Amino acid sequence: xxxxxxxxxxxxxxxxxxxxxxxxxxxxxxxxxxxxxxxxxxxxxxxxxxxxxxxxxxxxxxxxxxxxxxxxxxxxxxxxxxxxxxxxxxxxxxxxxxxxxxxxxxxxxxxxxxxxxxxxxxxxxxxxxxxxxxxxxxxxxxxxxxxxxxxxxxxxxxxxxxxxxxxxxxxxxxxxxxxxxxxxxxxxxxxxxxxxxxxxxxxxxxxxxxxxxxxxxxxxxxxxxxxxxxxxxxxxxxxxxxxxxxxxxxxxxxxxxxxxxxxxxxxxxxxxxxxxxxxxxxxxxxxxxxxxxxxxxxxxxxxxxxxxxxxxxxxxxxxxxxxx
Numbered sequence: 001x002x003x004x005x006x007x008x009x010x011x012x013x014x015x016x017x018x019x020x021x022x023x024x025x026x027x028x029x030x031x032x033x034x035x036x037x038x039x040x041x042x043x044x045x046x047x048x049x050x051x052x053x054x055x056x057x058x059x060x061x062x063x064x065x066x067x068x069x070x071x072x073x074x075x076x077x078x079x080x081x082x083x084x085x086x087x088x089x090x091x092x093x094x095x096x097x098x099x100x101x102x103x104x105x106x107x108x109x110x111x112x113x114x115x116x117x118x119x120x121x122x123x124x125x126x127x128x129x130x131x132x133x134x135x136x137x138x139x140x141x142x143x144x145x146x147x148x149x150x151x152x153x154x155x156x157x158x159x160x161x162x163x164x165x166x167x168x169x170x171x172x173x174x175x176x177x178x179x180x181x182x183x184x185x186x187x188x189x190x191x192x193x194x195x196x197x198x199x200x201x202x203x204x205x206x207x208x209x210x211x212x213x214x215x216x217x218x219x220x221x222x223x224x225x226x227x228x229x230x231x232x233x234x235x236x237x238x239x240x241x242x243x244x245x246x247x248x249x250x251x252x253x254x255x256x257x258x259x260x261x262x263x264x265x266x267x268x269x270x271x272x273x274x275x276x277x278x279x280x281x282x283x284x285x286x287x288x289x290x291x292x293x294x295x296x297x298x299x300x301x302x303x304x305x306x307x308x309x310x311x312x313x314x315x316x317x318x319x320x321x322x323x324x
Contacts, residue, residue, distance in 0.1 A: 004031040004071070005178055005210040006038075006055070011068030013050055013059065015278075022278035024050045026286075027303040027315075028068070028236045030229040032178075037204055037211040039225030039242065041218060043257075045275060047234040048214045052182050055212070056096065057085045073177065091122040095171030097181040101163035101188075105155040112151025115170050122174035138169045142199060161192035165199070172203065179204075179211045185220060197224050218261055222246055230254050233275055233286040235303065240312030250308035251316050253287045285315070293318055 013025040025047045032038040042048050053059045055070055057077060070077045077089065090096075098104045105114060112135070119131040126134065132151070139147035142165040155163060164184060171179055181200070185193040201224060204211055213225055221228055221242060228245045230238040230253065238251040249255045259269045273290035276282055282289055288298040295317050305313035306320060 003033070005034050005073060006032040006212060007069075007071040008051075008055070009069045009071070011051075011054065011070065012066040013047075013054055013063055014066055015060070015063045017062065020279050023234060023281055024063070024278050025054070025234045026281070028231070028234070029305070030236055030239050032210050032212055033227070034210055035204070035208055036226040037201070037213055037224055038227045038229060039221040040212065040214045040229045040231060041216065041221055041257075042231035043216055043275070046231045047278075048216075048231065049182070051231075052180055052212075052214060055180060056090055056094065057082075058090075091118060091176075092174050093176050093178065095174065095176040095179045097164075097167055097171045097179060097184045099183045099186055101160055101167050101184075102155075104167045105163060107155050110152055110154055111158075111166055115151075115166070115173060118170050119173045124175070135169070135173065138172060139166070142166075142169050142172075142203075144169070160188055161195065164188060164192075164196055168196075168199070168203070172207065175207070177210065179209055181211060181213045183215050183217075184213075185217075186215075193220075200224065218246070218258065230257070233281060234278060235286050236315065237285075237287065238308075238312075238314045238316075239305070240309065244309050244312045248309055248312070250312065250314035250319065251287075252291045252293050252318075256290075285317070 009029050011025055011028040012023065014021050014023045028051060030038065040048060040051065054065060055077065065078055080089065105111065115135055116131055119135060123131060136147045139150060144150055144162060144165045158166065185196050188196060197220065200211070203209065215221060225242050228240065228242045229236050230245070230251065232253045238245060238254050245254065246258065249258055256271045260271065271290055276286055276289065282299055284299040284301050288294045298317055301317050303315050305315050308314040308319055
């Protein structure tokens with residue numbers, strides 16, 4: 001993980017409720033290299049949103065980080081107080097693109113008022129250039145029509161794709177080194193989704209950013225992401241270059257997930273069983289109760305990664321020893 005912009009190591013997050021303690025994340029590990037896009041893929045309920053909140057330091061009340069590290073540019077975010085996170089990290093060095101552009105903007109304020117407020121708090125001043133001028137240039141770069149007039153309009157006066165471009169501009173306003181994107185194309189139609197994906201790729205390359213892109217869509221990952229981390233029931237089970245993981249999936253869950261994709265199979269092939277509840281998750285590999293390759297020692301094996309190819313690691317007993 002040396003030299004990574006963001007490195008998450010053995011992260012465990014639990015939430016205490018009336019029914020007991022739920023281990024939402026348990027053994028999450030990945031590394032995001034400079035200038036690359038890392039896709040985090042998992043089905044609904046696997047802990048993607050909790051992971052984003054842990055990285056940004058905005059976990060819900062009752063949530064506890066029991067162990068692990070979140071290193072951002074070499075500094076453990078879990079050790080920073082709220083003041084430093086607010087002033088030096090969130091919105092400044094880490095930008096955020098939320099999932100729903102319709103809920104991301106306040107309907108009672110103009111777009112300009114909201115985006116300029118972000119810049120006043122987090123953007124460094126440039127001699128001879130106002131925040132407004134910089135914002136107009138940024139809106140033009142994200143291909144928003146008539147950016148000067150757009151600043152005086154309200155969110156309801158924009159389409160969904162235009163709102164997403166506004167949100168992207170807000171994430172870039174402070175010139176961050178890392179962008180965290182939470183399924184930013186889910187609420188968009190297919191054509192607009194494709195345009196936003198192309199735009200994100202261009203912006204990452206142009207500004208030298210790194211991006212943590214969270215999604216449940218393997219098609220989006222294949223089109224956009226350089227690297228991939230597959231999560232199942234709060235555990236990261238496989239990481240590596242996207243081409244390697246999708247071309248040679250190693251973990252039984254990754255293979256089963258790809259078999260469910262309509263482009264991979266003529267007939268729907270489901271995964272037997274149900275995702276375990278975080279309140280009663282099985283020990284060891286959480287996919288073991290649904291796995292066709294399960295071994296007697298799977299519930300007892302502590303999580304750790306094993307090599308499965310160039311830069312490709314998998315948390316699976318099948319790759320241990322000479323039988324790999």
